[in-house]
Amino acid sequence: MISVQNLNKSFGATPVLQDISLDIQPGERVVVIGPSGTGKSTLLRCLNFLDTPDSGKITIGDLSVDAAHASRADILGLRRRTGFVFQNYALFANKTARQNITEALVTVKGMSRADADARADTILRETGLEARADAYPASLSGGQQQRVGIGRAMALDAELLLFDEPTSALDPEWVGEVLDLMRKLAESRQTMLIVTHEMQFAREIADRILFMDDGRIAEEGPPADLLDTPRDPRTRAFLRRVG
Amino acid sequence: MRALDVDYMLGLLPILLGYVPLTLFMAVVGMAFALVLAALMAVERVVRIPVLDIFVRLFISFFRGTPLLVQLFLFYFGLPQMLSFLTTINGVTATIMGLTLHFSAYMAESIRAAILGVDRAQWEASLAVGMTQAQMMRRIILPQAARVAAPTLVNYFIDMVKSTSLAFTLGVTELMGAAQKEAAGSFLYFEAFLVVATIYWIMVEALSFGQRRLETFLNKAHAR
Ligand SMILES: Nc1ncnc2c1ncn2[C@@H]1O[C@H](COP(=O)(O)OP(=O)(O)O)[C@@H](O)[C@H]1O
Numbered sequence: 125m126i127s128v129q130n131l132n133k134s135f136g137a138t139p140v141l142q143d144i145s146l147d148i149q150p151g152e153r154v155v156v157i158g159p160s161g162t163g164k165s166t167l168l169r170c171l172n173f174l175d176t177p178d179s180g181k182i183t184i185g186d187l188s189v190d191a192a193h194a195s196r197a198d199i200l201g202l203r204r205r206t207g208f209v210f211q212n213y214a215l216f217a218n219k220t221a222r223q224n225i226t227e228a229l230v231t232v233k234g235m236s237r238a239d240a241d242a243r244a245d246t247i248l249r250e251t252g253l254e255a256r257a258d259a260y261p262a263s264l265s266g267g268q269q270q271r272v273g274i275g276r277a278m279a280l281d282a283e284l285l286l287f288d289e290p291t292s293a294l295d296p297e298w299v300g301e302v303l304d305l306m307r308k309l310a311e312s313r314q315t316m317l318i319v320t321h322e323m324q325f326a327r328e329i330a331d332r333i334l335f336m337d338d339g340r341i342a343e344e345g346p347p348a349d350l351l352d353t354p355r356d357p358r359t360r361a362f363l364r365r366v367g
Numbered sequence: 368m369r370a371l372d373v374d375y376m377l378g379l380l381p382i383l384l385g386y387v388p389l390t391l392f393m394a395v396v397g398m399a400f401a402l403v404l405a406a407l408m409a410v411e412r413v414v415r416i417p418v419l420d421i422f423v424r425l426f427i428s429f430f431r432g433t434p435l436l437v438q439l440f441l442f443y444f445g446l447p448q449m450l451s452f453l454t455t456i457n458g459v460t461a462t463i464m465g466l467t468l469h470f471s472a473y474m475a476e477s478i479r480a481a482i483l484g485v486d487r488a489q490w491e492a493s494l495a496v497g498m499t500q501a502q503m504m505r506r507i508i509l510p511q512a513a514r515v516a517a518p519t520l521v522n523y524f525i526d527m528v529k530s531t532s533l534a535f536t537l538g539v540t541e542l543m544g545a546a547q548k549e550a551a552g553s554f555l556y557f558e559a560f561l562v563v564a565t566i567y568w569i570m571v572e573a574l575s576f577g578q579r580r581l582e583t584f585l586n587k588a589h590a591r
């Protein structure tokens with residue numbers, strides 16, 4: 125069970141997240157949409173403290189963190205219960221595809237090399253990267269890099285995977301393969317919170333879509349309701365714009 | 368005008384070459400200590416540990432802001448007067464200490480710049496997978512910063528090799544000191560110091576060659 129209660133975050137005097145509350149059930153796939161600059165990335169980044177929330181409560185599984193008084197251990201705990209997929213992949217440039225996947229298994233989880241490699245083999249197969257296992261990120265295509273990025277997050281067996289516009293930086297030719305991989309993850313009932321502009325994809329895989337505007341969740345519902353019969357005028361305006 | 372005494376020079380060469388190991392010893396040991404100290408200070412400058420940061424900045428400022436020769440005199444002649452346990456400090460130790468502190472201040476700045484040059488997204492990715500700051504530095508950031516900083520650090524090493532000649536002013540008989548003694552006996556100062564210059568020159572050229580090879584190698588790394 126994942127729960128966010130009354131999460132607030134300002135950058136300086138600008139409020140970016142205003143009283144966000146959100147529950148996610150295990151296995152649920154939640155998609156966040158909304159205009160740019162409304163705090164979608166900040167919401168994801170606050171959940172693992174890449175950005176520090178000002179107040180609120182974040183619960184992931186057995187860990188509950190009061191954001192205003194989070195200890196170092198709390199923050200590590202949240203990070204070890206979540207996986208994050210970045211828009212710009214953010215792969216470790218000094219590590220091969222395989223090492224990107226094994227790095228945290230060994231360093232953070234204390235797995236043996238052999239166990240980590242075995243886990244990496246499985247992940248490389250699932251992401252279709254066996255042939256590029258020993259390549260460095262600089263020689264991979266955008267689509268391959270993002271698949272490594274997803275594989276790195278998958279390897280950790282996180283309770284929640286966070287995706288921040290995972291296909292937005294990709295050339296159109298690579299978007300399909302990344303969405304395919306995410307679809308596979310969604311089918312395996314991995315709990316996911318995904319920020320994306322891919323509306324068709326959202327409709328297919330989401331159990332629930334959140335529309336964010338101006339630091340708040342303006343409207344939420346199952347894809348059919350939210351995308352086809354939006355109630356909030358801001359949702360309607362946004363959907364008209366993105367077509 | 369007189370002719371160059373080539374025979375004298377050829378005779379002197381093997382004698383002076385015998386001092387090359389001492390020169391390299393001081394430079395290599397100084398470099399090893401300086402690297403460790405510089406890396407620690409660079410990391411501190413990036414993560415900014417309160418209070419400690421003030422001392423590190425003062426340290427860097429002082430050792431960059433004063434001549435190495437002055438620093439060596441301060442350690443060798445000055446410190447023993449203040450700290451009685453240092454009365455036995457010898458010239459070689461004082462030189463290594465001076466080289467270490469002086470060059471670590473410069474190297475800390477290069478390493479700091481190289482650390483900051485590693486794309487910020489990788490810092491976030493390291494933290495996102497649950498690494499501590501120390502793990503992030505050790506496993507992801509420093510190895511990449513080291514590649515960027517390496518050619519510059521070799522420059523400092525070259526500079527350090529040449530700077531060992533200042534040990535002569537602390538009474539150490541190294542290359543320079545030995546040449547000085549030989550020349551004082553023969554009065555062939557030009558020849559003696561020309562041999563010394565040639566020896567330094569060859570050492571530096573060899574290091575520069577290694578540096579170019581290193582750069583080619585580093586440029587190819589992680590591109591596969
Ligand atoms: N590090 C930061 N410092 C200051 N302002 C920021 C920072 N990150 C984001 N913002 C601001 O917060 C708001 C929300 O940003 P973001 O969460 O990235 O929006 P979205 O992902 O929905 O496009 C924007 O106005 C953005 O300019």
Ligand SMILES: [Mg+2]
Pocket residue numbers: 164165166288289
């Ligand atoms: Mg964003």
